[in-house]
Amino acid sequence: MKTFGYKILLVLCLLGVLRASAVFGAEGIPLFVSILPQKYFVEKIGGNLVDVSVMVQPGASEATYEPKPNQMVTLSRAKIYFAIGVPFEKVWLKKITASNQQIHVVHTEKGIEKRPLARHSHVSKDSGEGEHEDVENENHGVKDPHIWLSPPLVMIQAHTILMALQEIDPNNQAIYEANYKEFMMELLEMDAEIRRIFERKGKGTSFMVFHPSWGYFADTYGLKQIPIEVEGKEPKPAQMKALIEFGRENAIKVIFVQPQVSTKRAEIIAKAIGGRIVLTDPLAEDWGNNLREQALKIMTALRETH
Numbered sequence: 001m002k003t004f005g006y007k008i009l010l011v012l013c014l015l016g017v018l019r020a021s022a023v024f025g026a027e028g029i030p031l032f033v034s035i036l037p038q039k040y041f042v043e044k045i046g047g048n049l050v051d052v053s054v055m056v057q058p059g060a061s062e063a064t065y066e067p068k069p070n071q072m073v074t075l076s077r078a079k080i081y082f083a084i085g086v087p088f089e090k091v092w093l094k095k096i097t098a099s100n101q102q103i104h105v106v107h108t109e110k111g112i113e114k115r116p117l118a119r120h121s122h123v124s125k126d127s128g129e130g131e132h133e134d135v136e137n138e139n140h141g142v143k144d145p146h147i148w149l150s151p152p153l154v155m156i157q158a159h160t161i162l163m164a165l166q167e168i169d170p171n172n173q174a175i176y177e178a179n180y181k182e183f184m185m186e187l188l189e190m191d192a193e194i195r196r197i198f199e200r201k202g203k204g205t206s207f208m209v210f211h212p213s214w215g216y217f218a219d220t221y222g223l224k225q226i227p228i229e230v231e232g233k234e235p236k237p238a239q240m241k242a243l244i245e246f247g248r249e250n251a252i253k254v255i256f257v258q259p260q261v262s263t264k265r266a267e268i269i270a271k272a273i274g275g276r277i278v279l280t281d282p283l284a285e286d287w288g289n290n291l292r293e294q295a296l297k298i299m300t301a302l303r304e305t306h
Contacts, residue, residue, distance in 0.1 A: 027051040029169060031080040034089060035062055037148040038082055038108070038157075040287040044183040045161050049172055053078070055088075061260045062086040062145070062283065067096075076100050079168055082161065085109040085145045106164040108157040114143035115215055149282055149291065150216035151191040158183055190288060194221060194295045204302040206250060208243075210257040210266040213282040214298075217291075223298070228255070234265050247273035254301035256280040 028051040033039050039052045046052070053074055056065045065088045067075070075081070075096055081103050083089050097103060147153045162180040166173045198221045205223050207214075212227035228235055228243060235243060246252075253275040257263040263277060270277050278297060284290035 029080070029165070030074075030078045031082065032075060032078045033082045034084050034086050035148070036283050036285040037287040038084055039285060041108075041148075041154065041158055041183075042082060042161055042165075044186070045158060045176055045179045046165055047175065047179050049169065049175065050165070055092075056086070056283070058283075058285070059260060062088060064088065067092060072096075072099060075103070078103055080164055081105045082164070083107050083109070084148065084157075085114070085143075087145065104164070104168065106160060108160045109145075109147055110160055111156050112147050112153055114145070114147065115219065117142045117144045117212065117215075144212070144215045146213045146216055146282060148287070149214060150220045151187045151194070151291070152220060153216055155184060155187050158187070186288065190291065191220075193292065197295050197299050198222065201299060201302050204305050206252070206305070207298050207301050208247060208252050208255045208269075209280075210255065210263060211261055213258060214256075214280075214294075217294075221295075223302075226252075228266055228269060229261070240265070240269065244269055244272045247275065251305050252301075253304045254278050256297070256301070258282055 028049050029046070030051050030053070031042070032053050032055060033042055034054075035056050036054055036058065039054050042050060042052050053071070055067060055071060056062045057068075063086070076099055078100065079102075081093070081096060083093060083105055085107070093105060097105060147157070158180060162176055165176045169176075201223075206226055207218075207223065208226040208228065210228045212225055212229075214223075214225045217223070218225045226243070226246065247255075247269060252273060254277075255266045255270045255275060256278050257266050258281055259279060260281075260283065266277060269275075278301070280294050280297060281290065
């Protein structure tokens with residue numbers, strides 16, 4: 001009798017596995033994210049229960065990316081699309097939902113107050129007395145999308161991801177919850193580690209970047225990024241001159257550039273100020289180690305500057 005009961009239980013368990021495989025496939029829940037760092041976040045919470053595809057491929061820009069035909073095919077089977085508010089989503093999310101009306105779009109930027117995307121910073125203007133003051137203009141109509149580069153903001157995104165996975169796969173809620181708590185501990189430890197790195201920064205807070213990807217990171221750790229290019233627009237001659245003057249006056253020796261964009265203008269400024277170009281990738285897949293590495297690079301640049 002006990003053997004018969006065991007066999008029934010075994011059959012029921014197998015049916016449950018087969019049913020789950022029929023719904024989500026052997027590889028896990030098929031879902032999409034916009035950029036590589038999101039893959040890191042979702043896999044931390046979803047573990048082997050999710051199968052994550054990434055829209056913006058390595059080396060491509062999240063501002064101008066266009067999905068490949070094979071990606072659209074894969075999207076037709078996806079259960080969730082985790083959006084994050086990067087520019088290409090404005091056009092393509094509508095097309096994605098049109099091609100797969102069953103897909104659930106989750107906006108991981110929900111609940112995050114976005115900062116204005118700074119225009120060309122520190123453009124000199126004459127004060128009328130032969131002196132110049134730095135002026136930072138902001139484009140209040142365009143918000144900075146780079147919310148994945150600040151651990152406290154990633155904590156908010158992680159909770160949104162958790163809720164979405166638990167909703168679509170309620171049978172594994174406890175697993176997602178445990179993974180989420182472990183990921184939160186990792187984020188807290190990373191945040192504390194980066195704060196310790198910048199405790200020794202002294203008075204120097206400004207670092208120069210080609211594209212303004214590091215605004216939230218700078219806000220979180222008491223720094224200030226000085227962007228050269230904003231919204232895909234290269235600086236005008238007067239702005240180039242002002243940036244060079246700012247770099248010289250503040251003894252800036254490093255300009256951070258990302259591999260997804262041209263660095264011609266940054267190289268001109270670096271040469272003019274006697275500095276150098278340093279690569280910094282805001283879209284690296286190994287988000288945790290990458291963020292620590294970038295923090296150390298920025299700290300080294302601040303020490304060289306001041």
